[in-house]
Amino acid sequence: MPVDQLTAPLSKQEAYALVDAVMERDDLALTASAHEDEETGDWYFEATCDHPPDLESFSQLARQVLGGTIDFSVEPIDPKVNWVARSLEGLAPVVAGGFYVYGSHETGPVPHGLTPMRIDAAQAFGTGHHETTTGCLEAIDMVLKRRRPKFLLDVGTGTGVLAIALAKRLRTPVIATDIDPVAVKTTRENAWANGVGKLIFPVEATGLDHRTITDNAPYDLLVANILAGPLVALAPGMGRIAAPGGTVILSGILRHQAVRVINAYGRQGMTLRHRLDRKDWSTLVLEKH
Template sequence: MADQITLPAHLTRDQAYALVDAVMAREDLAMTASAYEDEATGEWIFEAMSETEPDLEAFRALAVEVLDGDVDFTVEPIDPEVNWVARSLEGLHAVQAGSFFVHGSHDETPAPAGSTTIRIDAAQAFGTGHHETTTGCLEAIDRALKLRRYRNLVDIGTGTGLLAIALAKRSRQRVLATDIDPVATDTAKDNARENGVGRLITAITADGLSHPAISRGAPYDLLVANILAGPLVSIAPDVARVTARGATIILSGILAHQATRVASAYAGSGMHLRRKLLRRGWATLVLERS
């Protein structure tokens, strides 16, 4: 049975997010982590979900290292009838990243003038705009679209479809969105329709870049991939294969200390680093295919 680990209260926002980042970077823990503010108390709460029996000792050791002290946490079985991903995201507030304003339907915060507004509700897929990898991508997309007009765009590892929606709303071009998880692609389609760009976004379930639909759509002049460093390194030759000369490539899901390894892998396939954005220990890389 799946379990939920909770560190209640007594955490600062920075501590809660730092622990989320550390847990998500440890693939061996097999946990999905989130942090949110208790609106009643203003205190920050960390939660992690595991579909298998969690390694509590490994988690405790990591938490002690990140929080610099002993930690107390509770472990409870997860009710299979509850959408725990949605529950953990309900309290998240609106996010401004570049000129993009991302909010949930529960948040009535007015968007700043001139913003491109995107509504993403809690769902069983990654990507609400709150994690540094997503905000980094949004800022990189914002800058790229201000500098140049793109006509053939693809989002690899789309999750909720947030980045594909951002691309479609701002470019008004068709966007191919892919994800290995069929739940994510269904979520992306729903979110695209909700944001008025359903006709511009084609979402497909695909592992890597070998799907025939990706090959048929190539070459792309803008490619975004917000996944993890290991998979990014492995697909570097395929990214070179499906992108046009002069294409912009935006990569994230990379811990800061992994950025050099990822950039080197892409340089070896003819894509060179033009800009690096650092956000709370995470890196977003903007490259150009020579």
């Protein structure tokens, strides 16, 4: 199968905004990412497509999101290479919320007093390096300092990093769902690699209607690190399965999208308790009335 990579030089904020817009659609690209050239400091938008990219659709979306014309370049790439993993190999460990997230290439000792999680690059989102993930880890740490929830759900689990963080800290079962079967498989493997395989229950699910999710509701802690659009769409369902007094941690939200998400969850009886802004991204901590 031919695989093409579409690239455009943008500002950091523009690149992340376009990534967010592309990933809210399922017809444009396999993956989209924003990255900085270490040598020049320039930022780029990249999208990987398993078919010839629809340049007109990309250009139209860029005009809608960024308000201008973008010059995209297209280059064929080797479809046998796992480009998600390739782009993440060799990343340095991350410390956030008292957690130490590292890859198996790291051979140094785990710093004292931190909760270690080994998360290797994979075909799923969540190695701990992105501001959305570090924001969630910090929010989890904040919540667990004042309460110990027992009924836990991680929506859009990706590599399982947040579910693993919860299971390691609480030694409590966590249901971890994702629409992507690769993410479900990755989460299961990472859970066992981190010694919490018996505590994490990965489920392939679209939305919140899967029987495993509904049968174990209500939840007193829910986390969801996805995108603003899907989070807004999930708000009514999250309101139904969150226990009174329960906490909901949301991320994957650009700063300018935060008010929209807060309002959507406010209509479901949830109040914003904390907002953590990290660079261009916001993590929200809400409480169900």
